[in-house]
Amino acid sequence: MRDNDNDKSQWQPATVTIHGGRRRDEYGALVAPLYQTATFAFTNTEQGSRRFAGEEFGYIYSRLGNPTITELEQRVAALEGYPAAAATATGMGAVSAALLAFVQQGDHILVSDTIYGCSFALFSHLFSRFGIAVDFVDMSDAKHLATMFRANTKLVFLETPANPHLKVVDIAMVSELAQQFAAKVVVDNTFMTPLLQQPRKQGADIVIHSATKYLNGHGDVVAGIICASAEDIELIKLTTLKDMGATMSPHDAWLILRGLKTLDVRMQRHCINARLVAEFLRDHDAVKTIYYPGFTDHPAQTLMGSQMHGAGAVIAFELAGDIDTARRMLDHLQLITIAVSLGDAETLIQHPASMTHSPFTPEARAKAGISDNLIRLSVGLEAIDDIINDLAQALAHCGSEAAANVNSTKEVLSHG
Numbered sequence: 001m002r003d004n005d006n007d008k009s010q011w012q013p014a015t016v017t018i019h020g021g022r023r024r025d026e027y028g029a030l031v032a033p034l035y036q037t038a039t040f041a042f043t044n045t046e047q048g049s050r051r052f053a054g055e056e057f058g059y060i061y062s063r064l065g066n067p068t069i070t071e072l073e074q075r076v077a078a079l080e081g082y083p084a085a086a087a088t089a090t091g092m093g094a095v096s097a098a099l100l101a102f103v104q105q106g107d108h109i110l111v112s113d114t115i116y117g118c119s120f121a122l123f124s125h126l127f128s129r130f131g132i133a134v135d136f137v138d139m140s141d142a143k144h145l146a147t148m149f150r151a152n153t154k155l156v157f158l159e160t161p162a163n164p165h166l167k168v169v170d171i172a173m174v175s176e177l178a179q180q181f182a183a184k185v186v187v188d189n190t191f192m193t194p195l196l197q198q199p200r201k202q203g204a205d206i207v208i209h210s211a212t213k214y215l216n217g218h219g220d221v222v223a224g225i226i227c228a229s230a231e232d233i234e235l236i237k238l239t240t241l242k243d244m245g246a247t248m249s250p251h252d253a254w255l256i257l258r259g260l261k262t263l264d265v266r267m268q269r270h271c272i273n274a275r276l277v278a279e280f281l282r283d284h285d286a287v288k289t290i291y292y293p294g295f296t297d298h299p300a301q302t303l304m305g306s307q308m309h310g311a312g313a314v315i316a317f318e319l320a321g322d323i324d325t326a327r328r329m330l331d332h333l334q335l336i337t338i339a340v341s342l343g344d345a346e347t348l349i350q351h352p353a354s355m356t357h358s359p360f361t362p363e364a365r366a367k368a369g370i371s372d373n374l375i376r377l378s379v380g381l382e383a384i385d386d387i388i389n390d391l392a393q394a395l396a397h398c399g400s401e402a403a404a405n406v407n408s409t410k411e412v413l414s415h416g
């Protein structure tokens, strides 16, 4: 198939994960070549000057652009439905480059109260040092959110479903409010991937990902990506990326291009496995509370089919008993690995209060409903029986006090 054989804009997402941004090299290599080079030769000084002046397209230096990275950017931009993207060294590189490009001293931003721990640290500690005011808000409450905008509110940042306990936010509602105040909406879509949620359809201006997670999917890269209008991406590339330097390496881009090819089948299997694990945990006596957007009584149901096209594969739960009960359970797992990160083939489990969300203050954690007992599970691609058998044998170590303490009406799916 040649590049112009059909209209790429009509491709289904599963096709875009494989062919998006594709270009054939001079040898017709099927797989995107890895341009593992720091710099690019100019044919003469005139060409070098013209490229620096932006008068001629062409690569200069890999911090400014690289063909392997361009292919990844085009593929992810197409998946998210935006004209352009900028690849970054890490997910945090994406969050910081995207937000810092649009704010200056004296500005105000609104941030969802439930987000990844290092994003919380960035907004609560670093932004304030540069005179940018930040309010953390419960964005599931539209009335309250509407009262939080100020004349100088430039950006709204949110995750949905949020790390660690899958709190959902109505992106269209937030976008409508933000538009009234001419503030840009930035959505971290890491937990869903563009296959399950495309925030642009709900009015988001910018989408960011930790590509470390599902986009790459193989646990061997730390990376990020920002998707937005061509104008916004150009601004980000020319300012906070070019000069602050958190750009992606070509090798990482190449690995993510490879990982993306199986995103569709991986997400299908992740979602099936996660539903079965969630049902198992919901029915287990030692489990007190479970957070999974796929259950019919979860607040996400009102957005299922419109904003979300699946529940994803991250589950959070609380055991009856105390923190020691939770630790005992985790320490008895044999197949499931105690590790932060998510979206890998391996099922991973971790304790947010002492790990991913330890940068939160205890007060901010309490406000966000992240209890000391909360456990987060990223359901992987292993055989479902093996995942469930491992959970079952570890839960058997929770002790009788756990089962005895369970309320007769189990609390399912709520979040703080």
Ligand code: 3LM
Pocket: 090, 091, 092, 093, 116, 118, 119, 159, 163, 188, 190, 191, 209, 210, 211, 212, 222, 223, 224, 340, 341, 342, 355, 356
């Ligand atoms: C984690 N999360 O285990 P990187 N946005 C979201 C994220 O979950 C993350 C980032 C951005 C985890 C990482 S904790 C030390 C390990 C929703 C990362 C940041 O910079 O690529 O790690 O992405 O929850």
